[in-house]
Amino acid sequence: MQLVFATNNLNKLKEVQKLIPQHIKLLSLNDIGCFEEIPETQTTIEGNAIQKAEYIKTHYGYDCFADDSGLEVDYLNGAPGVFSARYAGEQRDANANMNLLLLKLEHITHRAAQFKTVIALQLNGEIDTFTGICKGEITEKKFGNQGFGYDPIFKPLGYNQTFAEMELELKNQISHRGKALMKLISFIQEFPK
Ligand code: IMP
Numbered sequence: 001m002q003l004v005f006a007t008n009n010l011n012k013l014k015e016v017q018k019l020i021p022q023h024i025k026l027l028s029l030n031d032i033g034c035f036e037e038i039p040e041t042q043t044t045i046e047g048n049a050i051q052k053a054e055y056i057k058t059h060y061g062y063d064c065f066a067d068d069s070g071l072e073v074d075y076l077n078g079a080p081g082v083f084s085a086r087y088a089g090e091q092r093d094a095n096a097n098m099n100l101l102l103l104k105l106e107h108i109t110h111r112a113a114q115f116k117t118v119i120a121l122q123l124n125g126e127i128d129t130f131t132g133i134c135k136g137e138i139t140e141k142k143f144g145n146q147g148f149g150y151d152p153i154f155k156p157l158g159y160n161q162t163f164a165e166m167e168l169e170l171k172n173q174i175s176h177r178g179k180a181l182m183k184l185i186s187f188i189q190e191f192p193k
Contacts, residue, residue, distance in 0.1 A: 001191070002027055003123070006038065006052050006066035019185050032060050045070050045082050049120035050127055057122045065184060069117040069176060071150050073101070073138060075110050084149070098142060098153050111137040113154065115176040119184050128187065132179030147171065 004027045005013055017026045029035070038055050040048040045068045052066035070084040080087040080101070088096035105111060112135070119130045135157045142152035144164030151164035156174055163171050172178045 001025070002062065003188075004029070004032055004056055004060070004062040004064040006056055006064055016181065019181070021189055021191075024188060024191075027062065029056075032056075032062055034060055038066075040068065043082060045116055046118045046120070046129060046131075048082060049118040049129065053120040053122040053127065063123045065119055065121040065123075067117055067119045067177065067180065069115060071101075071154070072114050072116055073105070074112040075108055076104060094149050098150055101138065101150070102141070102153065105138055111139075113138050115150075115154065117176040117180040119180045121184060121187070123188075123191075130180045130183035130187065132176040132181070132183065134174060134176040134179070 001023060002025050005016060006029060007013060008029050010028065013026055013028050020026065029038075034056070038052050040051060042048045042051050049066050049068040052068070053064045056062055056064040056066070068082075070081045072078040072081050080097070084097070085092050086097075088100040114136065115134045117132045119132075121128045121130070136155050136159075137157075139153050139155050139162060142164070143162045144152050144166075146166065146168070147164045151171075152162055155162050159166070159174075163175070
């Protein structure tokens, strides 16, 4: 069985291929000749994940899964959410995004936030979604230099380090993306060869 993972990130692809049953062969967007930008025009994280998976099915004919993630801050009613990548503008600059968020939370003590990933799977004419949440809080300044995006200012609940100070292995175990992925994997384990 073949399944497209709507990503061009080969590291992500390899990591997931290791975790899923051997009889499922994962294909990247490159593998299916998809070099265009897939539209992400929905107003929710879930909507974007579904849109990407459906786009691949409609335009390329493959069963597929796609993920979309974002950071939801309590005090900002869930912002930046689906706009996380371009919070401070279309240049998608992680530092500018963090600086803007720190500014919005200046002097605010309620700093609860969560990362959310939704994976949408388009398989045999059906769409299923798998959600992973990682709760935590926004620190008052940046700590650590590993990872990407908002990692230096997100401290997961129960830990004394930000994501950017953690070993990747630990981050993957507790992260929103890791949790959504585990749900997807246990779902596709059930599929017959
Ligand atoms: P994507 O849908 O995985 O590309 O995530 C959208 C945006 O959310 C990223 O560009 C980051 O700004 C933010 N984001 C998602 N996951 C993480 C994470 O694990 N750490 C830090 N930032 C993240």
